[in-house]
Amino acid sequence: MSPVPALVTLRIDGVEVSVEPGTVIIRAAERAGIAIPRFCDHPLLAPVGACRQCLVDVASPGPDGALRAFPKPQAACTMPVSAGMEVHTAATSEAAASAERSVMELILATHPLDCPICDKAGECPLQNQAMSSGRDISRYTGSKRTYAKPIGLTAGILLDRERCVLCQRCTRFASEIAGDPFIALQGRGGSQQVGRFDPEVLGFAGHGEAAPGAPAAARAGLADPADAVTAELVPIGDTANLAPAAGPATTELPPVPEDSPTPGEAPGTALAADGTPFASYFAGNIVQLCPVGALTSTAYRFRSRPFDLVSTPSVAEHDSSCSAVRVDVRGGRVRRRLAGNDPAVNREWLSDKDRFAFAWQSLPERLTTPLIREGGILRQASWPEAIAAAAKGLAEADGVGVVPGGRLTIEDALAYSVVARTVLGTVDIDFRARPHSAEEARFLGQAVAGTGLGVTFDDLVSATRIVFVGFEPEEEGGIVYLRCREAVKAGATIVAIAPYASPGVRRLGGTLIQVVPGGEAAALDALADDAGAMAGTVILLGERLALSPGAFTSALAAERAGARVAWIPRRVGERGAVDAGCLPGPLRPALAAAIAEHGGAVGSAAADLEVPSATNPDGATDPDGVTNPDGTMGPGRPSGADGPVEPGSCAGRDTTAIFAAAMAGEIGGLLIAGVELGDLPNPAQARAGVERAFTVSLEVLPSAVTELADVVLPVAPPAEKPGTYVTWEGRMRPFPQVLVTTAMSDATVLAALAAKLGVPVDLSLTAAHAVLAEAAGAAETPIPAASPPDDPAPLEVTLPEDSVPSTQDPAAPENTIPPAEGSTPASYVPPSPVAGEALLATWHLALDAGRLGSGEPHLAATAKAPFAVLSRATAFEIDVRDGEPLQVSTAAGAIVVPVRIADIPDRVVWLPTNSPSCQVRATLGASAGIVHIEAAPTDQPEVHT
C-alpha cells in the first residue's frame, strides 16, 4: 500500500480547501464551489493554458513563509496548488477580474456573435461566460474572420471555423484520448484553424506531385506516419510491402479502384491517400467537447434548440460497454444523444455509434402492428388475435426453440428464460445469434453467469498488461478501446493474440503474438507458461473465441496461473442474457431457486416451475424436469425428446442445433427476438428452419425473420421502455423510459403470450429485479476442489466448421469444471490450406452493415471501406497485387473486395464480417475454416452471391 499523500491546503477567495498535491487551481476551486470561467481546460485532457480565460491572482509563501504575489495573473488551469497558496479569482481581485474581462473581450472580438443561428446557443459556455465576464457592447470595429462554412471534418461533423476560439479541446481529444489525430491545428496566428490536413490551408495546393520514391506519409505532409490516419491503414509489415517483388506499384499506397466503395463522400470530406476518409470511431466527442458552436454534427445541425429539448439520462445499446448517454428529445423524437458523465464506465466519452446511431429506433418501416401469416401472406392483426395465434401455434408445435438474441435488457432476457423453461417447457434456448460452441457455453456457465462484477474498466487502467484474444477493442469493444489507451498511458503494455496487428492495436503500441485462426489456445498456453508475468495481466476474451478450439479452456488455465480474465461480447445484451440463463440446458441453481421464489407463475412458487406445460402434448408432469438428480433445476429435457430423460442428459440445443432441428422438423416452433439471420453461423440453415417451423418473432424492425415468421409481434426499442443492460464487467446499467409510447417490451408481450398459454407468469420489472437480486445474493456453488489449479481441465472442443448439436454431447453441470476428456487444445491442428486456399479470419468492423446503424447515413459514411488482408507471399502465389480485387469464395458464394498486403500468416485471409459488399456469413456461409482465394477480374468488383 502506498501511503496516502498528505493533502495540500490553500485558500481560494478566502475559502479554505484541501486537495491532493499536483491538483491545478481550477480543480481545487471546483472543489470549493468557486466558478472560474474557462474554455481550453477540461478535466480529462492535459492542461494546455491556451485560452487564458481562467487567469487568477496567486500568491504563495516563499522560503521564509511570507506570501509572495506572482507579478502576473496565472492560468488556474495549469498552475498546481501549493501549501498556503492564496488565490483570488475575479470575485475578490480586481486584477483577476480585469484579466478575465480583457481575455473575454479578445475572444469575442473576432467571434461572429451569430448566436441566433447557432446550434450551441442556449447551452454555450462562450455565451454563458460572455454574459458573466463580457462587455455589453464590443469595442472591436475591424473586420472579422470569415471562412467558407461549414467544412466537413468527417461526414458526420461540421466545422464553422469563424466560431472557433482555438481552445484545442478537439485536437487534444484526437491526439490524447482517441489517439487518431484526424484533425490538427493548421496555420498560425489569426489564421490558425482546426482542420484536416487541408492542402489549401497548409499552402500545399499545387504541390500534389512529390518527388518519386518519397515515402507516402511524407508526401501527405505528415510528420509521424505512425500517428497519422493516412498511414493507419497502410498494411503492417510495410517493409515487406515496399519490396519490389510484386512490381513497382507496391511502392505506392494502393490506388483504390474507382468502382470500389468509397464512403465519406459528404461535401468537403477528404479522402486519405489510400481512399479511406479521415475519420475516427470517436470523432463525435469533439462536438460535445467544443465550448462554442464551431463543431456541430450533421445529424443535429439546425434540428433543435437546447431549451426545447427534454433530456433523459440513459444507457447506449450498441456494445457491451453500456455507456452512459443523455438522450435529448423534442417533439416526441430523439434528436441527439450525448455522452453521460460516468467516470467508472465511459468517462465523458462515447463511440460515434453510441452517439449517432439512434435513428434505427424510429425508422418509418418500424413494426407497429402485430402481423399474422394467412394464406402465406402477413397481414395486420389486433394484439389479442396475434397473441392467440402465437399461443396456439406454439402450443401445437412439437417442441419449441427459443432464440432471444443478444440485444435484450436483462429483464427481457429473463422473461425469455422463464417463458422457455416454465411455459414452453424447453431448455432449447440460446441467445447466441453468432458463431458459438459448446466449450463457450460451458465457459459462460462457469466463469461468467452470475459472477457479478468481475474485471472492471478501472481494473483495465490499473493493469500492467492487457491481452486481447479474439478481441479487437477498437472494432468490437466500443469505449473499451479508449480505456485501454488510458491504461497504456498509465504504463500498461498491450498484447494482441491475433492473425495481424490491426491499426487499433498498433496505435495502442501493442505487441502482436501472431497466430493463425484457431491457434489462440496454444498462444495463450505459451503466455501462461510465464506464470510470473500473469499477476497484473488482464486477458480480454472476445466472443469470436467460440471459433477457436480450446481457447476458453486455456484462458481459464491462465486465470488459475494468476491472470484476470474477462469476456467482452460485442452485443449489449449478451452478458445479461448469460446472467438470465438464456443458454441451453438447466439453470444454475441460484437462478432457478430465485425464479421459483419470485419469478415463476403468478401467485405461486416452485411448483409452477415444474409444469413443462404446452410442449408436452399429454400435459403430464415430468418428475425429472425441475429438480434434476444433480441438483440443478429446470425442465430437464430437450424439446421433443421422447421417453424418460436420463440424469445428466438434460442439456438443451444451442442456436445452431435449434435451427437444425427446426429445419429437420424435430422441433415445430421457434420463438425469436431481435436476430438477423445473416449474423448466424449458418444463415441458410436458419432460414430453412424458420421457414419450416411455426415461428413467432418479437421485433422492432422488419427483418428476414419477420418476413418468414408466422406471427410477428412488434416490441419497443430501448428508448421506449425502461430496463437494465449489463456491461461486460457485470455492472447493472438500469435506464428509464425515454419516450412514452404504446410499444411494449418483450417481457410484457411474453407475459401476455404466457397467459394465453395458460401459464400466467409475472415478468414485470419488479419481479425480474427480485429474481436477479435473489440470485445474486445466493451463494453460488463454488468450483469443486476436485479440479486442482494445475489441472488443465480442458473444456470440450468443437472444431470451428463443425457445429455439432450440443444435444449429442453430455453436458457437465454448470459451475463445475468438466472432466478432462476429449481433444485437448494442444492436439488441435488447424486445417492446412493449399495454394489458392486460405484460412478465414474475420471480425466485425465497428461501423458496418449492422441493423442498428440503419437510418444514419452520415455515420455510415465514416465507416471503413471493406478490404481483405493477405500476406505478400500469398498474394504473390495467387498473383494479386496490393489494391487489386480479391475474390474469396466457398461453395455458397463469393466476395470480391480490394486486397491489402500486410503481415498476416501465409494462406490466411482476413475479411470484415459484415460490411456492405462483404457479408461473410451470409455470402460464404462460413465463419472460419478454409476458403478459396483468387485474383478477381478487375472489371467486376461487385459481390457475387
Added chain:
Amino acid sequence: MSELTPVLTARWGMPDSWRLETYRRDGGYQALAKALTMEPSALVDEIKASGLRGRGGAGFPAGMKWSFLPKPDGGPRYLVVNADESEPGTCKDVPLMMADPHLLVEGIAITAYAIGCDHAFVYLRGEVVHAYRRLMGAVEEAKAAGLLGQDILGSGWGLELTVHAGAGAYICGEETALLESLEGKRGQPRLKPPFPAVAGLYARPTVVNNVETIASVPGIVARGVEWFTAMGTERSKGHGIFSLSGHVTRPGQYEAPFGITLRELLTMAGGIRAGHELKFWTPGGSSTPLFTAEHLDVPLDYEQVAAAGSMLGTRAIQIFDDTTCVVRATARWMEFYAHESCGKCTPCREGTMWLWGTVLAIQEGRGKPEDLDILADIPASIVGKAFCPLGDGAPSALTSSMRYFRSEYEDHIHLGGCPFDPAASILLEEVAL
C-alpha cells in the same frame, strides 16, 4: 570612452574566415583541447564565475542554466543552440555563423562536454540558406579533422552535431517552441514546468542557448574568467555584439563591452544620417520599448537599460531619425507580431491582430479618437496574460511610442492622414554602375 572589443568578430574580416584552417591558424580549437583536460563540472563552474549571461535576449546566466540539469541518469542529454535569429533588427548570429562558424562549433563542443551531452543540435532560421551551408561545411570540416564525431582529440569523448533548418517562424526562437519544432511538431510554446533543463528535447534534459552565448565560451575557456570579467559592468560582464541599423552613417556589428552607450556607438558608427537628428531607437529589437535621444547616455547593460524603462534584449539597435513617422514604424512592427503570433493563446493571437488593424487604420488616416483608447487598453490585455514572452514583447513599441509621441497619433487622426513624407525616411545608397 569604451573601446571596441572584437572577440567574436575578430576574424570576420580575414580572407576565408570561415575555413577551419583560418580558424586554427588564429588559435581555434585550443580552447576545446584545454577543456577536454578539465573536469566537466569545473567548466560549468568557470562559466558560472565568468558571469556570462544568455545573449538571446533574456540574459539568464548561462552557467547557472547548465547547472540546472539533473544528475546524469545514463540517458541522453542535449545541447540545442538557438540560431533562429528573427527579432526585427537583430542581425548578429547570422553574420557570426557566416564569417566564423567554427567559433560556434568549438563553443558547442566545449559546452556539450561540460554538460555531458553527446548529441547537440543547431536550430537555424531556415531562410538563411547561405549561413546554413557555411555551418554545415564547418561541421563537415570539424568532423574530418576529428574535432567532432567519435573520440574527439583523443579524449575518448564524442559528439554528434546536427544542424537543422527551421521553416521560418519567429515563435521558434522561444526555446520550448523551438524544441517542439525540432521534434517535428508545430512550433508552439510548451507549458512550463517542466523546464527544458528537466524535460526538453525528446523529454530529456536539455540546455538551450543562443549562438552568441555559445560562441563566447571558447574565449572564456582560452583566456580565463578574469579576462572576461574585466569587460562590462558589475552584473553584465564581457563583450557583446551591438547591431546598429537604420538611419546611421555606418550600420553594422559593433562588438563592445556591456555598458557602452549609444552615444559612444554612434561616434564609432559615424553618427546619425547626415543632416538629421535621432528621433527614437530600439535598444534591443522591436520587442523592447523605444528609447529617444534622452537615452543616448544610458549604459547598455541589462540593469541600466531596464532602469530606464526598456530592455537590453538582443542589442538590436534600430535607429530612426526625424524623418520617420513613428506611427508608420509602429504599424510595421505590429504587422510583424500579428503575422508571427503562433496563435496558441487568445491574448496574443487576437490582441496583435487588433492592434495591427488599429494602428494601420490611424496611419492610413482612417483612425478615430476612440482608437487611442484601444491602443491604450489592449496592450494591457496582452502583456502578462499571454502564454509566452512573444505576447509580452509584442506591444512594447506601441506602448512606448504612445508614451513619447502620442501627439503624432492624434495628428494622424485629426489630419486624416500621415503628416510625414515616407520617401524622406528611405535610405538610398548610391550604387556604382
